[in-house]
Amino acid sequence: VCLSFLISKVFNSPLFLQEDARDLDAYTLAKSYFDLKEYDRAAYFLRGCKSQKAYFLYMYSRYLSGEKKKDDETVDSLGPLEKGQVKNEALRELRVELSKKHKAQELDGFGLYLYGVVLRKLDLSKEAIDVFVEATHVLPLHWGAWLELCNLITDKEMLKFLSLPDTWMKEFFLAHIYTELQLIEEALQKYQSLIDAGFSKSTYIISQIAVAYHNIRDIDKALSIFNELRKQDPYRIENMDTFSNLLYVRSMKPELSYLAHNLCEIDKYRVETCCVIGNYYSLRSQHEKAALYFQRALKLNPRYLGAWTLMGHEYMEMKNTSAAIQAYRHAIEVNKRDYRAWYGLGQTYEILKMPFYCLYYYRRAHQLRPNDSRMLVALGECYEKLNQLVEAKKCYWRAYAVGDVEKMALVKLAKLHEQLNESEQAAQCYIKYIQDIYSCGEIVEHLEVSTAFRYLAQYYFKCKLWDEASACAQKCCSFNDTREEGKALLRQILQLRNQGETSSTEIATPFFLPASLSANSTPTRRVSPLNLSSVTP
Amino acid sequence: MMRHTMCYSWCGPGPAAARNDSPRLSPPAGPERAEHKSSSHWSRLLSRDGSRGGDWLAGVAGFPGGRRPGAAMASVHESLYFNPMMTNGVVHANVFGIKDWVTPYKMALLVLLSELGRAGSQLDQLERRRLNRLLLPLLQGPDMPLSRLRKAIEECCPNLAGSVHIRLKLIAEGELKDMEQFFDDLSDSFSGTEPEVHKTSVIGLFLRHMILAYNKLSFSQVYKLYTALQQYFLNDEKKCGIDENDMELTSTEELDGKMEKEELDVPLREEEISCSGPLSQKQAEYFLSQQASLLKNDETKALTPGSLQKELNNLLKFNPDFAEAHYLSYLNSLRVHDVFSSTHSLLHYFDRLILTGAESKSNGDEGYGRSLRYAALNLAALHCRFGHYQQAELALQEAIRIAQESNDHVCLQHCLSWLHISEQKIFDSCVLLEHSVNKSLHFGLPYLASLGIQSLVQQRAFAGKAANKLMDALKDSDLLHWKHSLSELIDISIAQKTAIWRLYGRSTMALQQAQTLLSMNSLEAVNVGVQQNNTEAFAVVLCHLAELHAEQGYFAAASEILKHLKERFPPNSQHAQLWMLFDQKIQFERAMNDGRYHIADSLVAGITALNSIEGMYRKAIVLKAQNQMLEAHKLLQKLLIHCQEIKNTEIVISVLLSVAELYWRSSCHTIALPVLLQALAFSREYSLQYLASETVLNLAFSQLILGIPEQVLNILHMAIEPGLAHGAVLDKGCAMFLVAKCQVASTASYTQQKKAEALEYVGSSQTVMALMLASRMYENPQQ
Secondary structure, eight states: OHHHHHHHHHHHSSOOOHHHHHHHHHHHHHHHHHHTTOHHHHHHHTTTOOSHHHHHHHHHHHHHHHHHHHHHHHHTOSSHHHHTTOOOTHHHHHHHHHHHHHHTTOOOHHHHHHHHHHHHHTTOHHHHHHHHHHHHHHOTTOHHHHHHHHHHOOSHHHHHTOOOOOSHHHHHHHHHHHHHTTOHHHHHHHHHHHIIIIITTOHHHHHHHHHHHHHTTOHHHHHHHHHHHHHHOTTOOTTHHHHHHHHHHTTOHHHHHHHHHHHHHHOSSSHHHHHHHHHHHHHTTOHHHHHHHHHHHHHHOTTOHHHHHHHHHHHHHTTOHHHHHHHHHHHHHHOTTOHHHHHHHHHHHHHTTOHHHHHHHHHHHHHHOTTOHHHHHHHHHHHHHTTOHHHHHHHHHHHHHTTOSSSOHHHHHHHHHHHTTOHHHHHHHHHHHHHHHHHTSOOOOOHHHHHHHHHHHHHHHHHTOHHHHHHHHHHHHTSTTTHHHHHHHHHHHHHHHHHTHHHHTTOOOOSSOOHHHHHHSHHHHHHOOOOOTTTOO | OOOSOOOOOOOSOOHHHHHHHHHHHSOTTOGGGGGSOHHHHHHHHHHHHHHHTTHHHHHSTTOSSOSSHHHHHHHHHHHHHHOTTTOOSOOOOOOTTOOOOOOHHHHHHHHHHHHHHHHGGGSOHHHHHHHHHHHHHHHHSOOOOHHHHHHHHHHHOHHHHHHHHHHHHHHHHSOHHHHHHHHHHHGGGGOSSSOSSOTTSHHHHHHHHHHHHHHHOOHHHHHHHHHHHHHHHHHHHSTTOOOHHHHHHOOHHHHHHHHHHHHHSOOOOHHHHHTOSOOOHHHHHHHHHHHHHHHHHOGGGSOOHHHHHHHHHHHHHHOTTOTHHHHHHHHHHHHTTOHHHHHHHHHHHHHHHHHHHHHGGGGTSOTHHHHHHHHHHHHHHHHHHTTOHHHHHHHHHHHHHHHHHTTOHHHHHHHHHHHHHHHHTTSOOHHHHHHHHHHHHHTTOHHHHHHHHHHHHHHHHHTTOOHHHHHHHHHHHHHHHHHHTOHHHHHHHHHHHHHHHHHTTOHHHHHHHHHHHHTSOOHHHHHTSOOOOSSHHHHHHHHHHHHHHHHTTOHHHHHHHHHHHHHHSOTTSTTHHHHHHHHHHHHHHHHHHHTOHHHHHHHHHHHHHHOHHHHHHHHHHHHHHTTOHHHHHHHHHHHHHHHHHHTOHHHHHHHHHHHHHHHHHTTOHHHHHHHHHHHHHHHHHTTOHHHHHHHHHHHHHHHHHHTOHHHHHHHHHHHHHHHHHHSOHHHHHHHHHHHHHHHHHHGGGOOHHHHHHHHHHHHHHHHHHHHHHHHHHHHOTTO
16 A cells, blocks of 8 residues: 555656656556556566666565565465474565675665665565665655664664654654654654644644554543544554454444444454454353454464454453463464563463462563553462562552552552451551552552451551550441441441540551651561562563 | 591482483373483484474464465465565474475485385395385484485395486476376376285375375476475486586676575585575474484583584474474573573463363363473572572472362472472472372372482481491392383492492492493493493593592592593583582592692682582691691581581591691691591491591591500401401501501510511501602603
């Protein structure tokens, strides 16, 4: 799609030279063949052409023809192990010819781009990076070269050492690569400045921002942006899989169903469409059908990573653990950095009651997303099952410190402390937990809130802080499961108060923040690093 | 004048070390693993799993990237359409469903078979017999180049080789239709009233497989097969023929590119070079099993870790479903002590295996639960091997729980013995082990049982059990080994006997056992053709042999043996640490005997690196020799306490001796005596005879100084005999010298005749000394 656009752009550009005019017939003919995917035929009619455009099309046709043949060969191979040894035979020839031209500096931006692609296919990524950088200098507006560059850059350090042309296209590139490298804050900044600079109507930017918010799990914002995007660009299919993921997470059935129907009408043979439908079925708990649609997505594009992972989830739902493991493994093979697949594998083994075994997978996931509390909570749970409470505590604490998504880390930590008879720490955790819950504004039915109040009431009771104890006990009364206990405690407190009226009144600390408790240990422990090295082999 | 070193700290094949091999040689899939010889089992496992790998997917309806060529084709085109740049052409299809593929080599075999049928009665009996014997390995073996195949046939029957060659040439140089005709004719051999080939015979099955596989090929595949055949034939015709097309392309830049690429490819062994074409599945399996068995038996012959990993990565890149490669990669990572990647490979392997396990449910197996528990077990083994005992225990708990849930006693036994290993470091777990041996015997796992017996024997030996009982136990386990022809366990058992005899101070017996092992023909050699002599047992025995020689003053011989060891076990192989330690110990002894303490001191660091306790002890000895009594005493006391904690009696006694020596050197003989008596009691209790006689000599010396020579002579009589029989040459000399001294000391009251006797003694001790000196002079001519 991108390419035909490019070619038409080349054709209409003002730099229409005499050479181009001479090659025009052959070029137009070849272009038509090219559009029909008859690459060899296109290349044949472009043999003698001298102009840059014709030359690019000539080489590009040869390249694509090689790729296509390679794919066809793969199917027709004579044995499973031979299959992988099928190579694009054209690559070597192309490289020789292109490198000659490159040395003579006869390549234009597109030629350089193609040369880079060929080099990358030959696994010469270092050379490829150089060539792509050169291509961006020669032809800064060719997004393809930027994208290729994006695929080759693996970390921030590499990015620093690139000398890129100073154009507005670079900003797009940087924003894109920041998203890829999970540097979401920087990416968002870039996109914002691009919007301010006049790209406010670009649906591309809007979608990228939405994806970025999705990556940092700011679901509400992402959802609203996606809704906006849908309004502006109703027939868009790209990125809709991400949108559907968001809807899925929020269990918004009607919206998801609407989206699925809509996309299905637009084009049902797109990976994204299949993915959306898969999500839809999954939300309706029709997991077999969901898996079927993810499979379809994979048939459409075997390198579509997300579908493998999602299919793994579906198999998990169907309790087909071995198939789930298989699917996750595939996902990892396509992309080693897919933390969801690692996490999924961990979950699978956890379900198979192998807590030690799944530690490895959770650790991998944690390495990839060091600031994601879910992995940390999972790790903590495993350690808890293995009775390694010290490690478990570290994990939960860390999970809380990096911003707990599910708000469960503190409760778990508190329970651990309770188990270890460290009542003071346990109380602190419960206090913080309650603060957290209430500061969110929304009081979701957290089961653990009542437990927290119950524990706190008893704790204060033991410490003889009657005011706090009675306040907590009253809170307990508003929950079904702790009502009786709360009432009993209140009665006890009343009794004891009457007995020792004089002694206890002088202590008057505010309710939720007993300064003595919250001040002493939290700040110091917040900075303590997560040291799991003792258990990491 | 005392010997400086007494600690043959146990150097037998430890059970942990021995058992290191057990999971390695038996990939974790089966409980039967213990009963089978490693390499064959490995390959069997490979072929079994390899063949059934793909079928499972068929069970899961329409798994993506399905193996049906049609489905894969669709996906390829679609992907090309959606994302022209991104397709790597890697279609994740599991094509293992079809077992047999027609390859050029198979074609050559078919030609051979058809020629065989045609020749019929013209062949004489001898040729026919030879050919029949050749055929089976050819049919089952991996693909080989045509030249080798032809040679093999020529050796049996030159005529036939010629006709096969001509027939192949006709096909290869003819047209496609020749090949098609050939396959058409093939099926004729089944027809007729008296068919040449029986349908269900080995050859009949092979033929039918091939015909079926050929018929399944699509047109383009047939064409490809034909060109492959031509290439196969051409490669044989002119081996180094360079394609002309290539020449044209080879411009300067191209050469550059080639160079780069070639630099990446590490030079492989000739076999790999000779079959540079596509690897068939069988070839890959063969490669894996060969490397695995080499890793186990003879590491030096296997590919280097780096190049092996490269090969495996290559294999996996093209075929991610070839799970066994992950296991080999795990073994390979173990070689270089890479915890991270070995864990990764192991878990990857099991993730894959679980897939095949699920399919075996239908075979009456209990499905992937089995591979789950073996996965946990193997993880435990991995942690054990890296010394993460706590982790290992957690993994074991998991394995045990799953095994218990599914009543898998065999797996439980394996868990039990690993549990023993992981807990061995923490406390004595004899009870556990005894239980394990009993149960293993009960469940018919002789391998596990005799490993258990061996480690029991080792523990008991340390605990000072009577030698005859230990030898009885070893004999019993030997019976088991011979019965099940577990040759590697036989080796280990002999090595263990060597070590036990050394521990008890019977150097002659040790020498004899060592020689037995070295001159024994391995059973393995008869069975598989792999010389199994680079195992730990051999390293142990050779090390002992070297030390035994050094003790007798044959330093040249000892260094000869060490040189051999270095060749056999290069410095970075698994068992290299053994000989490194022994090498340094021998050098240390020698330096101490020569009085070159600074050299000895420099060796201490090396010994400490390999064995910290040993190193500390040696350090103390050097300090003592350099008259730094105080430091030496401090160090020895520390060591004493530590060794008493870990119950290393051998070192304890040696330390006590050294302490006593310190005392009598400072002329505190009366204080030395109780220490020596304690040492004597210990060494008697643990029947460490050599140390006992050493102690007696010390005792005698103290008493001599205290002025009771008659008493001394009495006790010397019990030490002198074993000393002369088994002692090192230096000790012999010392003992004789002491006797002589006593004789002289007690002569005051003696008659003339007794004086003469005493003189004789002095004379004989001098001869021994002289002998020893002479031998040393012989070693160092420059002195």
